[in-house]
Amino acid sequence: QQPVQSPQAVILREGEDAVINCSSSKALYSVHWYRQKHGEAPVFLMILLKGGEQKGHEKISASFNEKKQQSSLYLTASQLSYSGTYFCGTDDFGNEKLTFGTGTRLTIIP
Amino acid sequence: GAGVSQSPRYKVAKRGQDVALRCDPISGHVSLFWYQQALGQGPEFLTYFQNEAQLDKSGLPSDRFFAERPEGSVSTLKIQRTQQEDSAVYLCASSSGFERQFFGPGTRLTVL
Numbered sequence: 001q002q003p004v005q006s007p008q009a010v011i012l013r014e015g016e017d018a019v020i021n022c023s024s025s026k027a028l029y030s031v032h033w034y035r036q037k038h039g040e041a042p043v044f045l046m047i048l049l050k051g052g053e054q055k056g057h058e059k060i061s062a063s064f065n066e067k068k069q070q071s072s073l074y075l076t077a078s079q080l081s082y083s084g085t086y087f088c089g090t091d092d093f094g095n096e097k098l099t100f101g102t103g104t105r106l107t108i109i110p
Numbered sequence: 111g112a113g114v115s116q117s118p119r120y121k122v123a124k125r126g127q128d129v130a131l132r133c134d135p136i137s138g139h140v141s142l143f144w145y146q147q148a149l150g151q152g153p154e155f156l157t158y159f160q161n162e163a164q165l166d167k168s169g170l171p172s173d174r175f176f177a178e179r180p181e182g183s184v185s186t187l188k189i190q191r192t193q194q195e196d197s198a199v200y201l202c203a204s205s206s207g208f209e210r211q212f213f214g215p216g217t218r219l220t221v222l
Contacts, residue, residue: 002152032210041114041201041213042153087152089211096141096208097166100152 001025003090003101011107018075020104022088023068029094031064031071037084045073045086075106083108114214116202122220123192131187131217135204142185143211144177145201153201159185160207171196192221 003024012018022031030049034042048064048071059076075082085105089098115134123129135142141160145153146169155169161182170177174193179185189196199218203211 034213041215044210044212047210089153094208095166096143096205096211097155097158098143098153098211099155100145103150103152 002099003088005086005088005101005104007104008102009105009107011109012078014080014108014110015077018078018082018106020073020075020086020088020106022071022073022090022101024070024090024092026069026090026092028064028066028069028071028090028092030091031062032089032091032098033062033071033073034087034089034100035082035084036087042087078106078108080108080110082106114202114204114212116200116214116217118217119215120218120220122222124222125194126191128188128190129192129219131189131200131219133185133187133202133204133214135183135185135202136212137183138206139204139212140182140207141205141211142179143203143205144185144187145203146171147199147201147216149198156187156200189219192219194221197221 006021033045036042062073064071088101117132144156147153157167157177159179174190176188199216201216202214205211
């Protein structure tokens with residue numbers, strides 16, 4: 001079953017913060033986050049491993065709650081370049097096979 | 111190479127034709143994946159190779175779909191007797207093994 005992401009879509013003004021959630025019905029080994037712009041390939045953001053720590057860069061970070069089978073992506077002080085569709089990809093068995101979520105379309109306006 | 115490359119970038123086929131889609135992964139990457147992405151949807155797993163071994167083909171929609179990676183580098187996804195429902199973007203990704211997957215630009219297949 002496909003992970004469910006929320007919200008489905010969000011519009012923000014430049015500089016605002018966003019949280020994107022990914023929820024699975026299965027126990028997860030790892031969660032991968034990607035951003036895809038229209039007509040382009042998905043671009044990797046980060047991996048969160050079972051038992052691992054919260055990861056992040058300066059303005060993009062993520063958490064992984066194994067017990068709740070959920071992951072969240074945090075975008076701080078959003079920039080215009082953050083616009084796109086965000087997908088979480090879950091690895092249920094530790095075999096690299098990813099099941100991608102329903103997607104969250106993020107639009108940043110000036 | 112600099113990244114994952116795919117060819118052709120666009121393919122238009124008449125219903126019933128056979129097509130072959132090529133993927134050149136990043137040099138040295140052990141793992142190679144094929145995904146199908148319909149408009150407005152996330153990528154859906156088709157099949158996965160580790161070197162030349164096809165470890166999982168559970169996502170291939172029918173026996174019209176066939177993938178190979180004979181020498182453990184370049185891979186080809188073949189679709190026989192194409193149908194309109196096969197129209198989608200076909201994405202290839204590679205990784206060095208249990209790491210981030212690098213995606214290619216995709217092949218947009220349109221079946222008329």
